[in-house]
Amino acid sequence: MTKTAQKLSAEQAYAAELDQLQQQDTAPVPPGWAMSAIAVERFICGDSALGISRKFVAEAGVVTRIILSLCTQRGILLTGSPGTAKSWLSELLAAAISRDSTQVIQGGAISNLSQLLYSWNPQLMQLQGPSQQALVSTPLYRAMRDGKILRFEEITRCPQPLQDAVLSILSERILVVPELPSAQSTLYAVAGFNIVATANSVDEGIQRMSSALKRRLSFEHIKPIRHLDDEAQVILQECNKLMAVNQIKVEPAPELIQVLATIFHELRNGQTLDGRSTDRLAGATMSTAEAVSVAHAIYTHAYYYQQSRPDATLLLHVLLGSALKDQPKDRRRLRHYVETECAERQGEYWQSLYQQRHLI
Structure with missing residues (x-):
């Protein structure tokens, strides 16, 4: 019996459109991106002349500001009421920029640094000690290593110490693994890495967000559909x-x-x-x-x-x-x-x- 997936990722569901936009893309492409900023916006907002469907409805300028923020290697925080498609927008951005929207962290589901940064395989640690083979990567680690967009869902629901742990990554673009030998201990973020975070404006947690983290993210409020x-x-x-x-x-x-x-x-x-x-x-x-x-x-x-x-x-x-x-x-x-x-x-x-x- 053949079973089908309940939901395809955006890069799978719209693979044909992404391929078409990449093939016809003549605009400058930011380092590490799969396509230009113009093509990313066309993929999200649609282009009837090219046969690209509209996937997100927003007021004029919203998507452009978000894309420009990511071009400057500054992370973005999408805020707004529940149900305004913030997560969907973050998935579309990751699909167009990285061709991979699966690097996701759920803020409410993590409670310690090992879930955010990295952990270790206990069996391999016993056999050979700290090594790249024993290291268990997280979505954040993989996004930095491979130069992809990290989707940080409900970032204000994770404890503030974990929010603060993201600060050096956003500022210095490095992740230090002190257990590894010095030559392997520093992971430098590859071009294309960035963070698209979301937060519900009705959550109390948004009031406790780290002030330092706020300064390192651009904010964009996603409003309900107007018309x-x-x-x-x-x-x-x-x-x-x-x-x-x-x-x-x-x-x-x-x-x-x-x-x-x-x-x-x-x-x-x-x-x-x-x-x-x-x-x-x-x-x-x-x-x-x-x-x-x-x-x-x-x-x-x-x-x-x-x-x-x-x-x-x-x-x-x-x-x-x-x-x-x-x-x-x-x-x-x-x-x-x-x-x-x-x-x-x-x-x-x-x-x-x-x-x-x-x-x-």
Whole structure:
């Protein structure tokens, strides 16, 4: 039985586009990069003339500033609310610059220096002592050695001493392994190495980030998608990807995607599309990523329960799981939104929400 991967890395999923951009790239290429800064931006933001798909939606100038920071060998920290695709952007950057987005450290999963820098194989240490063969490399070590981008996810969730350990690496671009002989003890970062870190702006940990580390990183705040049509397109595109991976064959319903995008957009901003104030949920992010999950859940239900199209009555049940978290008052806010905003709106999904408001 042949099994398929649940998710391909960006460099695997978009290998054809990366190859095309590299072959047609005539702009200057920074040392250690797989392609020029212009080609990296085209890969991320898309280029219809070249047939390159848009993979990330951001305000003008955001991606350019990030790429320029990496060109100057200054690390970047992507901050923002959960679900704004910071991790996805870091993966795209690593895929385009290094053709390898797999050098990843999860800040919340490491607690000591050996997990961050390097460790030792105990059996080989007993046989031959400290040596290159006995050294167990980490993603940080491999990124420095091979000249690749290191993705440091949720950097503010790792202890501050570990954050401080990154300081000399960002400043001096070296990693010292004192256990090895002096000729082998210093690892010099190869051209192309840099760090793309992420942090949720709602996490308390971001307030405890090392001041010295802050000075060595450029900051870029990633905001939620501003325009409704862009958000609806992203939801449909990402939902189609998930359905393709899971072999779910259901015809997309544009009306459902538009309704979802509108609900998440309005509840996130606390304002309707025509400018009136409305409720804002306190316990849920109502992010684009969450909207993708809701749409995917509805399509999955339709497929496995053999419905020809997504059932409008399912929308509210799936939405409740995303909108109602740990804030009891959000239930009242969501019901008020449905009662005041859905009543006058036309369409099967809007009216189904209104008719089921008693379930909230």
